[in-house]
Amino acid sequence: MRAIVLISGGLDSLLAIKAIQKQGIEVLAINFLIPFLKDDLANNSIFFVKKITEQLGCKCKVITLAEDYLDMVKNPKYGYGKNFNPCIDCKILMLKKAKNVMSEFKASFIATGEVLGQRPMSQHKQALKRIEEASSLNGLLLRPLSALLLAPTIPQKKGWVKKELLFDIHGRGRRRQISLAKEWGVEDYPWPGGGCLLTDSNFCKRLKDLLKYDQLSIEDITLLKLGRHFRITSKFKLIVGRDKEENEKLISLAKKGDVFFEPKKMSGPTGISKGPVGQRLKDIAARIIARYTCLDKKVEIVCGTVSKRNQELILVKGMNDQQLKKWII
Numbered sequence: 001m002r003a004i005v006l007i008s009g010g011l012d013s014l015l016a017i018k019a020i021q022k023q024g025i026e027v028l029a030i031n032f033l034i035p036f037l038k039d040d041l042a043n044n045s046i047f048f049v050k051k052i053t054e055q056l057g058c059k060c061k062v063i064t065l066a067e068d069y070l071d072m073v074k075n076p077k078y079g080y081g082k083n084f085n086p087c088i089d090c091k092i093l094m095l096k097k098a099k100n101v102m103s104e105f106k107a108s109f110i111a112t113g114e115v116l117g118q119r120p121m122s123q124h125k126q127a128l129k130r131i132e133e134a135s136s137l138n139g140l141l142l143r144p145l146s147a148l149l150l151a152p153t154i155p156q157k158k159g160w161v162k163k164e165l166l167f168d169i170h171g172r173g174r175r176r177q178i179s180l181a182k183e184w185g186v187e188d189y190p191w192p193g194g195g196c197l198l199t200d201s202n203f204c205k206r207l208k209d210l211l212k213y214d215q216l217s218i219e220d221i222t223l224l225k226l227g228r229h230f231r232i233t234s235k236f237k238l239i240v241g242r243d244k245e246e247n248e249k250l251i252s253l254a255k256k257g258d259v260f261f262e263p264k265k266m267s268g269p270t271g272i273s274k275g276p277v278g279q280r281l282k283d284i285a286a287r288i289i290a291r292y293t294c295l296d297k298k299v300e301i302v303c304g305t306v307s308k309r310n311q312e313l314i315l316v317k318g319m320n321d322q323q324l325k326k327w328i329i
């Protein structure tokens with residue numbers, strides 16, 4: 001028999017894989033790459049997931065979520081958590097995607113590492129039930145770590161899994177998971193979760209701003225993770241690098257139509273602006289760049305297009321912090 005187990009990389013999902021393997025069932029671990037992962041995770045998660053699943057002795061598949069994930073974030077049926085995290089809809093989307101590959105892998109059911117009562121929005125009894133119903137898994141979704149506290153699933157009723165190898169873990173504590181990990185020799189669990197930017201209040205302010213002006217696309221999400229952001233008008237915004245690495249990233253991400261702002265003879269930040277720009281907006285952008293270049297005297301700021309970055313020279317004094325507050329997101 002085979003089952004699919006969703007793997008996030010956190011300890012609970014690794015224990016879920018182990019719990020299913022201990023039942024003598026072959027596991028395909030599925031990891032979802034969402035557009036809102038912190039950069040260090042986004043860059044390394046495929047490597048980590050492959051490494052862990054190799055150690056656990058199971059196959060793994062990585063599914064990238066893009067436009068459909070964005071659509072869900074813009075309009076989640078079950079709303080947002082404390083920040084902009086649509087956890088219930090997010091899980092439903094992942095489970096629907098996993099359900100689509102059940103027949104390809106000849107899987108009889110799906111399991112997750114969800115623990116009853118661990119997260120306020122998506123892991124109380126009603127939410128777990130809603131997630132199962134909305135993903136149309138109808139009894140084929142097993143949460144082995146909390147299964148003894150939940151309604152019996154088809155794998156339990158049909159005897160595909162043994163009761164003795166299911167658990168009644170609940171709540172936010174980690175004690176039982178850590179002791180199970182020790183008992184089962186699961187030592188290498190590189191990240192404890194928490195890599196989703198939709199739970200980060202600063203990131204979410206920027207995200208809400210783009211949504212408000214209907215300017216969110218997959219490419220913009222990379223930019224949201226970088227620099228300082230300034231909303232000047234409904235159509236015009238400026239993003240300013242905070243260090244050399246961010247300046248270089250901004251340059252590499254600039255698109256046709258974006259305008260660059262950089263100090264001419266001094267070291268300082270690179271800024272790129274999005275949206276149509278007239279002289280007044282250029283002056284504001286130049287003053288913001290000057291603010292992060294030199295505080296006490298006028299600075300020459302060059303601005304120009306992606307193909308010619310030094311088309312125009314603007315001499316300005318840096319904006320003061322009170323003015324800056326008006327624009328910063």
Ligand code: SF4
Binds near residue numbers: 034086087090197199
């Ligand atoms: S924290 Fe992020 S990735 Fe995790 S369930 Fe919520 S929205 Fe999805």
